[in-house]
Amino acid sequence: MEYCSRILYKVGTLPSFQFHSRCKHMKLNHLIFADDLLLFSKGDYNSICMLMSALKMFAETSGLQMSLGKSEMYLTGMTEDEISRIQQVTGFRIGSLPFRYLGAPMSTKRLKVVNDCEALIDKMCMRVKVVLHNINSICRNYLWHGSYDSNSPGYVAWDMVCTSKDHGVLGVRNILLWNQAAVAKHVWAISHKKDSLWVKWVHSVYINEANWEGYQPPTNASWVWKCICHIKDQLWPMIAINDATQFSIAKTYKAPLPNGLPWRYNKGYGIDFLFLSIDSFFGLL
Template identity: 35%
Template sequence: MIPCLPDLIDHAQGAFVDGRLMIDNVFVAQELIKGYSRKRASPRCMIKVDLRKAYDTISWDFLATMLTHLGFPGRFIHWIMECVTTPSYSISINGVLHGHFEGKRGLRQGDPMSPLLFVFCLEYFSRLLNIRTKNPMFKHHPLCGSLNISHVAYADDLMLFSRGDTTSIQILTQALEDFGNISGLRVNYDKSNIFLGGNAYYDLDTILELVDFKIGTFPVKYLGVPLAPLKLSVAQYAPLLESITTFINAWSIKSLSYAGRVELIKSVIQGVHSFWLHMFPIPNVILDRITSICRIFLWGSKFARVAWADICLPKEEGGLGIHDTKVWNKALLSKTFWDIHTKKDTLWVKWVHGVYLKGRCVWEFVPHERDSQLFKKIAQIRDEILSKFQDIPSAILGLSAFQMNGKLVSSKVYDLLRPRAATRVWMPFIWKDYIPPKFSFVTWLAFRNRLATCDNLHRL
């Protein structure tokens, strides 16, 4: 089924489709939200939808009908429905299974096929919206008309967009209700919110009489990250810092060697918070705090024996190969720039070319003050990449060499942008597979003259 998804699933759905990423949905949502802080802006509306027990409530008849209309062979559909409809269930009470009954609807949790089937079901809603929004009475959300954007979805995470007038909002909510009646997927109004921007607030009372949604406030959490009309404050990055601190505090410093701590720090910088670094130009004050957390974890209560800038150098240049967070943030965002250059077939890239570039070259485009923080940061990264080459053609050729399977490799861009130092001839003799890492670390300190010897301690 996976090879069929790009041809069958609407561009608004970003889950499980090859070539589409979660960050594309976040980028589009963030671009639309940034106008909600202007009171004199045109009326606009966003609805964040939570579906109640999504996997458990899908109608089997609806699923079979949807697969049929998508063109799957009858025999294949029969196999799928046998997998979906034949399981039986028991209830565990105090560790003992009781009862034996069959299900009537829903998809099995943990089944690798279930997410794909769920996306097929949501495709009905995408097509329903595409039809309903052709109604002359429906007005698109500002900046969405040319691309016909009425929603973005990542599995069951839905965002709906329209102009902030009662008729357009009613068309969206009626489509939601009709979809629920057909599919069994109902809106959880307790966890769903409506957001109004511009002068839509003048009709607030009228709109709230028509819908069952509560008024939401910014920042709103979408796909695990906060989104807001204005630049995120330092306090709003607290979830990122908390996740890093929690991850690191789960380990006892005393139980880990220095080499073990280095590997854990690499997993933090290249894993835990890379999700955020893919999506946001993180403020330097936050990146400095992340560096401080990692530095304290490495050295503990002792003084830092080696400067962090030296630690972030590759091993062949005398460092430990830990990524500098500021450069890593740029390297990850450079993938977004490259997608724009190659005109990748995603909703976000279409948005950039339709709203910002409008036929102009991304290598020469100068962003305006009103453009988003993300797009201005991407332009800065582009200029920094250009500074490493003679001209635009050589920059394009250079980045093309950094691709693997058609995708830009962030680690190679990082190596392009990072500070450089002279190669240390002694480094290859330290880091060997047959040498225990903790011994290599001590030897590394010795070659840098940073061991806690009497003469070094005397200088402090």
């Protein structure tokens, strides 16, 4: 699939190829996940023919063929004649929006949480909350009672137990705080404009040329993006201690606030995050 990606990238460098309007800035004409391929272009006959020629070249070279029965195309703002002409050259059936990919709804319109995403979000959040709280609970029970399933309370507040050894306490890792420090890696990646599709997309769609440190998300931004921006505002001094080449979750977690005090878990944000690779957030925004 790497060879397929290189061919499609080459197609994007040709002067006659026209990108989709939302992909032009990043020069994005495809995404590959495992053996799934998503193609993007302007609804232009020549551009689509170029993409199909690239797939044909890949098939002839690798022996891997498209499954037309599992392939669909989604078109908007085009005449019936244009659609018919494109369908003849591709052989794909016409799909309708929204459709689901990996369980998430795909649409050209802003998704409605209640109708489109509520079940998926609830399922993800509940699993993450359970995992994070259970890890903290197991650690707390083992420390005070020597078993993981005790219901007896601890002798000292867990926030105090998790305070750094520099402050004379045990310094046990708080998984909820660690989770926030992990999310902060996304803030750092955006700040240093790392070579990532997700980072490029965020700069293109949300930030543009704005100052990232002082940036505030628009009211219509996604919930995930607002939470990342909140982590930025909350942990910026600790994020800034990382250099441009490498981010350390451990260093961020251990870093004190500017006043020298340890930072505390903010119950409003962060608990619903589990650290993922940067590119994996692309489909959630």
